[in-house]
Amino acid sequence: MKIVESRSEAYAQVAQWRQTGASVGLVPTMGALHAGHLTLAERSTKECDKSVATIFVNPAQFGPREDFSRYPRTLDDDLQGLRDKQTDLVFIPQPEELYPAGFSTYVEPPSVALPLEGVFRPTHFRGVTTIVLKLFNILPATVAYFGQKDFQQLTVIRHMVDDLNIPIRVEGCQTVREPDGLALSSRNRYLSLEQRQTAQSLSRALTAVAKQVGEGILAVEPLEQSMHHILREAGIERIDYACIVDRTTLESLPQLDRPAVALIAAHVGDTRLIDNVLL
Numbered sequence: 001m002k003i004v005e006s007r008s009e010a011y012a013q014v015a016q017w018r019q020t021g022a023s024v025g026l027v028p029t030m031g032a033l034h035a036g037h038l039t040l041a042e043r044s045t046k047e048c049d050k051s052v053a054t055i056f057v058n059p060a061q062f063g064p065r066e067d068f069s070r071y072p073r074t075l076d077d078d079l080q081g082l083r084d085k086q087t088d089l090v091f092i093p094q095p096e097e098l099y100p101a102g103f104s105t106y107v108e109p110p111s112v113a114l115p116l117e118g119v120f121r122p123t124h125f126r127g128v129t130t131i132v133l134k135l136f137n138i139l140p141a142t143v144a145y146f147g148q149k150d151f152q153q154l155t156v157i158r159h160m161v162d163d164l165n166i167p168i169r170v171e172g173c174q175t176v177r178e179p180d181g182l183a184l185s186s187r188n189r190y191l192s193l194e195q196r197q198t199a200q201s202l203s204r205a206l207t208a209v210a211k212q213v214g215e216g217i218l219a220v221e222p223l224e225q226s227m228h229h230i231l232r233e234a235g236i237e238r239i240d241y242a243c244i245v246d247r248t249t250l251e252s253l254p255q256l257d258r259p260a261v262a263l264i265a266a267h268v269g270d271t272r273l274i275d276n277v278l279l
């Protein structure tokens with residue numbers, strides 16, 4: 001597995017692979033890799049001739065009061081995990097490599113970035129679209145893999161790729177969970193044992209809603225209320241949102257008469273967690 005820090009080396013390697021006709025899979029991450037990230041790497045290796053991962057904690061997608069400086073960094077373990085998944089190339093740039101002095105161009109995200117996370121983290125998706133486009137340019141892959149765990153992010157990236165005619169296919173990958181349902185997240189390591197129990201209520205609320213929908217409850221309001229109820233019962237006081245929206249536009253809807261998604265963002269102690277389920 002080759003490890004590179006410079007943009008030029010990273011570009012040269014991927015461009016050379018593409019010139020020989022090889023397909024290249026790209027897995028962008030912020031490191032602190034867990035089994036969820038590694039399923040993306042595994043899929044990339046399986047489906048593409050060459051596989052590239054990136055590890056970069058992107059300052060542009062963190063708000064001023066968010067956890068950028070304390071975001072977990074576990075590079076040695078990350079590299080071992082990627083090696084185990086037969087990743088061919090890892091791009092680990094220093095911040096100055098991607099944001100040199102004088103950097104000032106950002107990608108205005110599509111309108112699907114406005115609700116949900118956009119309300120609570122107003123500059124987040126601008127940071128995401130900017131870094132993802134930069135990575136797509138530096139690593140001109142055939143296909144890029146993103147997790148459905150970050151459902152709105154996946155939607156934002158799909159729209160950006162369509163709107164800006166970026167020649168990369170985007171693949172969404174299923175959320176990997178702990179046996180009790182908690183979605184794997186780099187931020188789970190912030191949770192105490194007790195908070196870990198509380199955190200499980202996010203997936204419990206989502207599973208309950210999916211079950212209710214299966215039983216024929218299609219009015220959105222009672223379904224949303226039931227999610228809030230389960231979260232509050234578990235002791236969660238700060239719920240940013242627990243709602244059901246149209247799966248494509250992310251607009252709210254009164255009735256489940258089309259493909260939808262239920263999404264939750266909630267704080268367990270100082271840790272903000274997100275999760276979702278397709279309906």
Ligand code: AMP
Binds near residue numbers: 035145149185
């Ligand atoms: P991050 O390092 O948190 O930016 O995540 C990198 C990629 O891994 C993103 O595309 C995430 O959606 C994806 N990811 C994060 N958690 C999971 C999970 N539990 N299951 C599947 N993919 C995930």
